[in-house]
Amino acid sequence: MPRLRVHSFTISLDGYGAGPDQGVDTPLGAGGARLHEWVFETRTGREMIGETGGSEGVDDDFAARGFRRIGASIMGRNMFGPIRGDWGDERWTGWWGDDPPYHHPVFVLTHHARASVEMAGGTTFHFVTDGIESALERAREAAGDDDIRLGGGVATIQQYLRAGLVDELHVAIVPTFLWSGERLFDNIGDALDAYDCVELVSSPTVAHVRLALLRH
């Protein structure tokens, strides 16, 4: 059975996965872009945006794992774009240009129906209006023998955690502060008591924690 995996989800030292006031110019909220700088310092992060170079080592290893054996992705609509409510003219096709760095089916959770959008490079965005279980089921079918990567944002990951559907959660902690926004480890009750920390390791700039659902 394909597993649902979260990779490189980054939080500040005070626990925020996004800052306040998210919008077109600040998709991760005020100060939130700082969270992801580490990814773009790695070889994997640079490849993702069509560049060369970048670091190898711990951070790159973790970034790279998020692309290995992934056959489908799921994300919240706020990760897909800044539009709220109705999709309007449907010209918005994500933050990532014509050839998004997925190269597989991506299921976007939304309350507003929209036809699927086929992009270059193998990425197709599907819009799922009937809930997280439905999105997971469709992603499983699409993923074949591979796993499914669960993207953000915070609220989306929390929903899947509360439902006990996340198999593996890699959280990157960067030593910066956002002071407000959305905290990853809020609003999930004690759902993570069902997880074991299976890996804790740090580079000089990022601490990586990997949690895995206990199988009984």
Next chain:
Amino acid sequence: MPRLRVHSFTISLDGYGAGPDQGVDTPLGAGGARLHEWVFETRTGREMIGETGGSEGVDDDFAARGFRRIGASIMGRNMFGPIRGDWGDERWTGWWGDDPPYHHPVFVLTHHARASVEMAGGTTFHFVTDGIESALERAREAAGDDDIRLGGGVATIQQYLRAGLVDELHVAIVPTFLWSGERLFDNIGDALDAYDCVELVSSPTVAHVRLALLRH
């Protein structure tokens, strides 16, 4: 000038430095004892409680730094004991028995006056009723050429951080969850924007972050 240093202050992955329902049997609140297990796995932690053995390495290095060149300590009264309000019969002399692991003057912040208590091994508890600056001033006089260690709890550290009086803050993050209690990085506004992360390193069980006040 002696520096005010916080060492081995431990928080859960969801940011809590103490769990809910603190009391005589649970000085760190429900689940809070888990936070400090790592210290007692180290050689330094064992020495502190009169035992031998224990690990060397990253965790022990950090634990040991908290005892080096420290000439005085400051702590909140909740770290000193579970009694709230008036001191009553004054029989409570701390959690640590007759010979506490300080061996220097300890200044306890409280709203309730009490005579100083001299313990075995060089530890004397002084009770300071006129605020955090006063406690720091007295600790500086007592520390001589050495530094001052600021203990917990969360509220005490937050007070000193808000006042910009902490020179160095070592936070240990353990991959466990408390789900409620007191979060270290709440109620301090953006006070920590004046700090730089000068060290980030992890053992397989504890991530260590060291922040230092920027000197302009």
